[in-house]
Amino acid sequence: MQGPEHLTDLLNAAQSGDRDASQKAYELVYAELKRTARNSLRRAFGADTLTPTVLVHEVYLRFNGVGAKPVRDRAHFYALAARAMRQILVDHARRRGAGKRGGGAHVTDLDRALTLEAGDSVRALELDAALRALEACDSELAQLVEWHFFAGLDFEEIAKETHRHKRTVFSHWELARAFLQRELGAAVP
């Protein structure tokens, strides 16, 4: 990793409209998330204890560790982290789907206890599509979902970061969820 302070600088630069810095910050967070996830999994000896919340918080703490310039714009960071997490999921699901279709694997003994089921990758891609539909309709709701799902922020935190009332956040969440449910085919027309 290139150093936590580097992220802060990138975020600040991004804030003042530097698109390149924004992309770099995103890549940095993406890489850091994956690294942290691996380390956490190794320590925890199992996947059960690893949630997006734990992960994003850990990455956040890493970027705000001793000697690092604090990331002042937390909202910006969460936005990046949530987007990165979502991207990780989607990238993976696509690869996995491609692998399935290509059927190239020779060693076929797969204990799937800890790997993404074929059904799960489909679900992940569908969820991504539904989120994109929501984004097209209401980007504020889409970000709310991203933050909650992929950055693991609870409604209180989201309310604080977005300067909204917690009740409003909850209502919006309910609407976003209903929207996604319908997109995912749960609704009985």
Next chain:
Amino acid sequence: MSRAVDWSRVKQLFTQALDVPAEEREAWMERACAGDAPTLAELRSLFAARAAPDRVGGGVAQLMSPLLVEEEGTSRIGAQIGAYRLLRELGVGGMGRVYLAERADGQFTHQVALKLVRSELAGPELVQRFLRERDTLARLAHPNIAQLHDGGMSPDGSPYFTLEYVSGEPITNWSDAQRLAVRARVRLLLKVCDAVEHAHRNLIVHRDIKPSNILVTPEGEPKLLDFGIAKPLVEVPGAELTGTMMRPMTREFAAPEQVLGEPVTTATDVYSLGVMTYLLLSGRMPYRRAALGQSGWTKAILDEQPEPLDRAITRTVVQVAAANDDGLAAHPSSMIDIATLATARSTTQQALKRSLRGDLERIVQRAMAKPPNARYTTVAALAQDLRAYLDGRAISGGTRTYRLRKFARRYWLPLAAAAALLLVIVGGSVIVAADARKIAHEATTKLAVKDFLLGLFAAVDPHEAKGKNITARELLDRGVQSIEYDRVLDSAQKAEIDATLGRIYYQLGIFDQASALQKTAIQAISADPGQALLLAETEAEHAQTLSDMGDAKSAVALVADAMAKLDAIPRVTAIERARVLSVQSSVASEMRDFAAMKRYADAELALIRGSDVDPRLLFTALTMAGAASWGLHDPTQSMSYFRESLDVASRRAGAHELNVGTAQTNIAMVLRYESRFPEAVEFDEQALATYLKVLGPDHAKVMNVRRDLALSHYHLGEYAKARAGFEQVLASQRASLGSRHPSIAGTEINLGLVLTDSGDLAAAEHTLTEAIAIFTERFGPEYEGVRLASGDLAAVHALQGHLDQAESELLKIRAVQEKIDPNSHGDSSLLSRLGEVARLRGNAKEAVNLQREALALAQRERGESSRFTAMNHHFTALALRDAGNTAEAIGELRAALASFAGYLPNARHPLAATTRMELAALLAREPATRTEAIALATEALSIRRDFLGADDARTHESQDFLDGLQKAR
């Protein structure tokens, strides 16, 4: 969603409606949207979706972690692990990832499968289990099991190993694609059975046999993969893993005892092989009523009888197995009707039905019997019945109690022995005093060694042992592998076992392996003063091995060191000292230092003769003393030692066959020296039969006897037999000893003689030249063997007409001889050859003198009845004849024939045929003796025809000679 609605209005109304109690909400929304039907429909739809079973939440968190785990797999691509670079991921298992990898150092281009422990899960338990799979594989070497190559630690400290990369298809898919007929499928299954049986012989149960674990290569070889949940039958204490770590076996192929969590045995694999057989033959899974759910399968496995094969193929119900990747996914069985099945088996529906009835049906039913003890006791038994089916023989069906008893006996022993060992170790630790602990440790060491070796043999199926499929070598190799990975025995115990195994390998003539083990043992204990005796013994044994490998120089130093170590140990027993003396004597023999050899052997005999020692030790000492006497040119004393050694070896009840054989070959050696070839052949043939029975065809001793026999055949004039024998010996010696071993030169000298006397001079020259080079390289230019071979080569050159070359070679030999032993009386064959060169030069007088001198020597050394004496008479006669002394020449030729007749019945030998012809030629000069001449020529012709064949040029020569004599008459 309809785009006609205003989303901000929907958002606002939705938020408000959330606060309205659910039962009043519909009415509230109708009022709020009065007249705006699209907005109302939108709200209704969203609330309906909201109330539907959740498809969004919850799952995301679960989706996240596994994919992050998988990320790692791809991120490793291109990374270097050990000597390998990862190319792509082949799969993920419960504990490891498998990558396709190639050597990064460019040394080999071949690809391997590299299995890496999943670092994200790498807790101590998993690592231990991973290492155990590696150990398991290390014990297996079979053409139908993906072979372990090597292993190590990756840079981040997680263990990995590499396997043979099998690029193939699951056995079921492959068989269908190849349209394999039922019988061909059975043959394929036999190979799988063989692989599983191999694992069982190594006390490993696979536990997860299924089509996706058996890939068939493009060449049609099935390969058994994935020993990830395999289990040693004899559990190493302390290595048991927690149940939670146990990866579930594949449900559809699981045996009832696996479902019930009962103990797994080899019978479990028999069951899975039964399911495999069922599936491969019929294309169906065995249980008709098995439902999709896990409990359905469980119930079927426990209660349901497999549907008869001929009925299963007509099944139209939806098949379950498509849910896994076990070779069925590509062809969901529900889509395959009996016509397709028949086509995939290159047969018709009716014929397929017929072939699946009867024997095959009984075989799968028995293999898949619910109680383990009702199944085939071993995979070999299953294979036997499959083979019986192929051969059209009756399959087995006898009582099972008999087999069961055998089974119990087979596995009871190692289990009980392991328990006993554990008890001794635990018991030993209670005793506090250091001495007592040492004694206890020695006791456990002895027990451990014994137990270990017993365990090797206990694992052999008696049926199979009778079929002599299993060799001692296999047993030992198995032992070496398991000792290497053993974690229970301490280093001294391991060293003792290594040393013991090394001794056995040595006995089997597998010297490189013996040497490696002995070296390991020596290294392990060299710094341990408590093991001084074992160290000295092992050093001596290693010296013996080195010496037999041809490195006598290192052996001399090592055994001297062993003796020095022994001298430093107080209270060494006579036997311990005798053992090292024995090696010293043996190594001296390898150095051709016969005086030292005899000195050590006599010292050893003084220690043990007449005392109550192992007769084998006495036997060895006598043999050494005999061989030393032989080397010191004292055949009489030599014979006396060898006769005594034969008595010792045969004396006791349960005579030691090998030693009897050794004594016989030694006696034969002396007999050959005394030109008593028919007797020598008799002794050697007895010895050969024994060696073949006990040691197998490739043992060095077998080769030596064959060489000796060939030598006798040579002397008896049976050149074809002799040549074939020597060439067989040479090929085998080159294969086992390399091309520059002195034993090879010894054989070449003999072969050279045969080639010379058979008339193939070019081959003789080539062979003898190589022998000289090898001996010179090993023992220097003055070694007796060099002189021997050079003399033979000079004879070849003389026959070729290169008289100058021959003479200079012979003179060189004489110069060396005189330098080594100025008082020597000379060497009869050297003098005789010099004489022959002189005669061919036309220098008959000098020739007569040399030949007379040679003859006198031969008569003194060999007696009147010997090949050498006979030949010297013969060449003396030729010299005399050329000198114009016909009468004396005739006398010498008659003496030659008498000499031949003294050791060969009726003097029937090709050389004696030549003597007869020379004699006949002289006798034919006088009318009075012409009749005798014709009789002699007739005998000569008969001998040449018998020994050399009717077509040989020399036979024709003999015929012409006879014809000439008869015409002259």
